[in-house]
Amino acid sequence: MAAAVKAEGYGHGLVRVARALDADAFAVACIEEALTLREAGIDRPILLLEGVFEAEELASCARHDLDIAVHHPEQVRMLECARPEQPLRVWLKIDTGMHRLGLKPETVSTAWQQLHDCPAVRSDIGLMSHLARADERACDYTVRQLETFAAAAAGLPGERSLANSAGILSWPQTHFDWVRPGIMLYGASPFVDSLAPDEDLRPVMTLSTRLIAINRLRKDEPVGYGGTWTCPEDMDVGVAAAGYGDGYPRHAPSGTPVLINGREATLIGRVSMDMITLDLRRHPEARIGDPVVLWGEGLPVERIAQLADTISYTLLCGVTARVKREVIPADG
Numbered sequence: 001m002a003a004a005v006k007a008e009g010y011g012h013g014l015v016r017v018a019r020a021l022d023a024d025a026f027a028v029a030c031i032e033e034a035l036t037l038r039e040a041g042i043d044r045p046i047l048l049l050e051g052v053f054e055a056e057e058l059a060s061c062a063r064h065d066l067d068i069a070v071h072h073p074e075q076v077r078m079l080e081c082a083r084p085e086q087p088l089r090v091w092l093k094i095d096t097g098m099h100r101l102g103l104k105p106e107t108v109s110t111a112w113q114q115l116h117d118c119p120a121v122r123s124d125i126g127l128m129s130h131l132a133r134a135d136e137r138a139c140d141y142t143v144r145q146l147e148t149f150a151a152a153a154a155g156l157p158g159e160r161s162l163a164n165s166a167g168i169l170s171w172p173q174t175h176f177d178w179v180r181p182g183i184m185l186y187g188a189s190p191f192v193d194s195l196a197p198d199e200d201l202r203p204v205m206t207l208s209t210r211l212i213a214i215n216r217l218r219k220d221e222p223v224g225y226g227g228t229w230t231c232p233e234d235m236d237v238g239v240a241a242a243g244y245g246d247g248y249p250r251h252a253p254s255g256t257p258v259l260i261n262g263r264e265a266t267l268i269g270r271v272s273m274d275m276i277t278l279d280l281r282r283h284p285e286a287r288i289g290d291p292v293v294l295w296g297e298g299l300p301v302e303r304i305a306q307l308a309d310t311i312s313y314t315l316l317c318g319v320t321a322r323v324k325r326e327v328i329p330a331d332g
């Protein structure tokens with residue numbers, strides 16, 4: 001299992017996550033992330049999912065024992081010209097239908113032979129691809145990608161890797177030798193139509209803040225920038241100290257849930273940089289200083305993502321540097 005820890009471990013902290021996970025290998029997007037892991041003493045295999053961006057990086061990959069995807073003829077040429085201090089473990093990446101990265105299926109056997117003949121490449125060449133629509137359970141595109149993968153890889157030796165989280169949870173025939181989970185490791189569902197609890201996943205991140213003000217407003221008084229929400233009656237409005245400057249989505253609409261003291265309340269008015277405003281009509285017990293959960297334990301991040309017209313991945317990755325991280329040991 002190669003754990004995807006790119007983008008700061010999906011916002012959880014790259015080194016923190018790598019140390020916490022007992023993964024057979026780690027997958028990252030760029031050499032900087034890989035070197036950060038090596039500097040932190042992580043000695044498991046590390047795969048650069050997009051390979052190197054320039055030939056100069058190959059020497060560094062050899063020195064730090066980093067494995068690379070090769071997804072383009074240009075990267076094959078770089079390897080043919082390179083003389084690294086030791087040969088590199090290479091994963092030949094096949095485009096089976098994502099049409100983003102990967103060698104065209106009809107060019108795979110030629111590229112494989114070129115890599116096989118290349119002194120800079122280790123003999124155990126892997127074969128990988130990426131699924132474009134595995135999160136849609138009713139869609140047969142994954143089956144077609146599997147067929148394309150099988151045809152392109154036919155007759156070639158080597159380990160195979162295809163599955164992301166959605167493939168792992170929904171498409172067992174994609175598992176092969178190495179799976180590459182990302183979002184599921186962080187306790188969020190990869191599917192468009194389910195929440196973490198439906199998949200038996202528990203959130204790793206809980207984003208929380210506190211109430212910093214409670215204000216009695218009168219009927220018809222507008223709340224926040226643009227006055228987009230108006231009090232329908234005399235009521236208490238709470239102010240919580242978190243906004244888009246912390247990574248909370250600016251587009252979360254009025255009605256988006258939060259948890260105050262563990263009970264659902266709703267956002268009203270616009271999200272601002274440092275604050276959100278909350279409807280306290282059903283929370284007469286709320287006091288300044290009370291905890292407010294924005295997503296995580298008890299409030300799946302997918303719900304917030306759906307309402308804000310985005311996906312859980314962007315919310316988790318987008319928590320900004322000013323948010324204080326606190327590590328709480330899991331309770332088993």
Ligand SMILES: *Cc1c(COP(=O)(O)O)cnc(C)c1O
Pocket residue numbers: 004006049130163164165166180181182183184190
């Ligand atoms: C990010 C990534 C993964 C993990 O995807 P999830 O949907 O988060 O499980 C797997 N493989 C590749 C190539 C990736 O870029």
